[in-house]
Amino acid sequence: MKQLFLMGLMLISLGVSAQSEGYKVGDVVKDFALKNVDNKTVSMADYKDAKGFIVVFTCNTCPVAQAYQARVAELNSSFAAKGYPVIAINPNDAGAVPAESFEKMQALAAEKKFNFPYLLDPGHVVTKQFGATRTPHVFLLNKTNKGNVVEYIGAIDNDPEEANATKIEYVKNAINELSTGKKPTVTATKAVGCTIKWKKG
């Protein structure tokens, strides 16, 4: 009886830890409905012709995210027409960092002429579902009969400061492989980024 109880406890804790860690490569992603900087709600289901998505957790204030802003826009310019649009989500709480507010997101999107949606995630619901831990943090999804499947998690490239002579563009390479019906060679990378500014209390 005691053993059974312990096993049950272990199962529960396993379930909890798996859930809190977010999506892994191969998982099917649940759709979301989040408010964009133009006040309209964006869901993946809105994109009828998409073959997949480049979901980027990014924000207003992180210097690493700022260094990647132009590269995120470039990814959208290159791949939206090919069926892989960028959806950017700000995982940070404006209560923790005022400069992460919706108004500041709107200002940034206008100033930098974002050609992709930049969504607010109140209460970090979608951020936690994905298991995003930093900005910038990319999840590349591929649309299948089962739904949108995670194919790659990690960095955009291995060159945040644009100073690496042996630059590898992970997201671009992964999409190019997916477009030709292959699985990405690199499915996960690590990167230094800013931690997510969670709601306090």
Place this chain on the structure above:
Amino acid sequence: MTKNNKTNLFIFRYLSMRIFFLICLSLISYSVSAQVKLLTLDELDKRLAAGKDTTYVVNFWATWCSPCVAELPNFEKLRLSNLKKPVKVLLVSLDFKSKLQKEVIPFVAKNQVRAEVFLLNEPDQQKYIERIDPKWTGAIPATLFVKQKTRRFYEQEFTEKQLENTLLNFK
């Protein structure tokens, strides 16, 4: 003869002035570069290996990382309370190299950081994150305790007490 002496004296003065200038110049550049040095992982490994009985507490941080900046005083306290023991605190910044002069050095000066500060001179994150510790996701703050072959890596923030206890229990 007198003329010769005068010329000699002149040359001597000229040379001593030049030497004085050179010393001044090197002092100035030393005080600037002494604050934050660039450091490759090979250099770090060499330093750690040379440490014999020294325990190194290597903190990875950045000026833009607010939890890192918040815990820096705890590393200063750890350094101060272990001055007479074989303990060395090394602060390794992951700021961009281009920010060394504009951000990192002014930050170190303004906050009067007394521990040794470095800026990591490695272009490829995939390589250095894995090399520092395979478990590391790249999130900072992160801290590595090293004594010869013993290494413990922590991807977390530290309070003053936690740092003390981790050092005490480090074997």
